[in-house]
Amino acid sequence: MFVLVNLKTYPCDPVAVAEAVRDVNESTDARVAVAPQAAHLERVAETGAETWAQHVDPIDYGSNTGHTLAESVAEAGAVGTLINHSEQRLKLADVDGAVEAAERAGLETVVCANNPAQIGAAAALGPDAVAVEPPELIGTGTPVSQADPDIVEDAVEAAQAVDADVSVLCGAGISTGDDVVAAGDLGSEGVLLASGVAKADDPTAALEDLVAPL
Numbered sequence: 459m460f461v462l463v464n465l466k467t468y469p470c471d472p473v474a475v476a477e478a479v480r481d482v483n484e485s486t487d488a489r490v491a492v493a494p495q496a497a498h499l500e501r502v503a504e505t506g507a508e509t510w511a512q513h514v515d516p517i518d519y520g521s522n523t524g525h526t527l528a529e530s531v532a533e534a535g536a537v538g539t540l541i542n543h544s545e546q547r548l549k550l551a552d553v554d555g556a557v558e559a560a561e562r563a564g565l566e567t568v569v570c571a572n573n574p575a576q577i578g579a580a581a582a583l584g585p586d587a588v589a590v591e592p593p594e595l596i597g598t599g600t601p602v603s604q605a606d607p608d609i610v611e612d613a614v615e616a617a618q619a620v621d622a623d624v625s626v627l628c629g630a631g632i633s634t635g636d637d638v639v640a641a642g643d644l645g646s647e648g649v650l651l652a653s654g655v656a657k658a659d660d661p662t663a664a665l666e667d668l669v670a671p672l
């Protein structure tokens with residue numbers, strides 16, 4: 459299972475969480491990675507943790523003030539990027555452009571979507587993976603695998619119908635190892651989570667719990 463920890467803009471110490479991600483990754487068969495804010499990418503990557511960006515824009519080098527260039531993210535040490543997170547939604551054409559930009563820069567891609575229909579559309583753009591995250595469950599602590607298991611199974615089916623090579627992750631409210639196991643039982647190949655680690659008093663303990671059954 460792939461466990462991708464999105465730090466959003468939570469007021470946590472990104473380097474401390476990254477060190478915990480690195481250490482826990484070494485102690486498990488699961489793949490554990492962290493997605494800090496763009497401004498923290500370099501410091502986080504220097505810890506040796508697998509580092510992801512939260513977003514890249516559908517742009518190339520040039521006059522794009524305030525945008526995030528995929529090549530710069532890769533140069534800062536990211537190996538992959540989220541695209542179209544529910545908190546950073548893009549138009550379909552821009553999702554397509556961002557996937558293209560990420561691939562140009564050698565970044566792995568996870569395109570987020572709210573529901574199975576959008577997952578099918580996202581899978582058609584040829585990312586490495588898609589992630590279904592019902593927005594109403596994000597940050598609630600109620601795991602999608604428990605509150606809405608059908609959405610995960612339907613997302614897996616929708617992605618496979620379009621492109622069987624695209625992996626499916628799920629997210630929203632995931633915070634325990636049991637949640638990760640439940641996500642896997644529904645056909646998901648990984649989880650995307652944030653508050654369960656970024657807002658935890660002890661992020662290392664939270665991460666250890668997440669991977670314990672894997």
Ligand SMILES: O=C(CO)COP(=O)(O)O
Binds near residue numbers: 464630631652
């Ligand atoms: O948006 C999410 C991960 O990208 C999910 O957030 P929570 O884990 O806080 O529900």
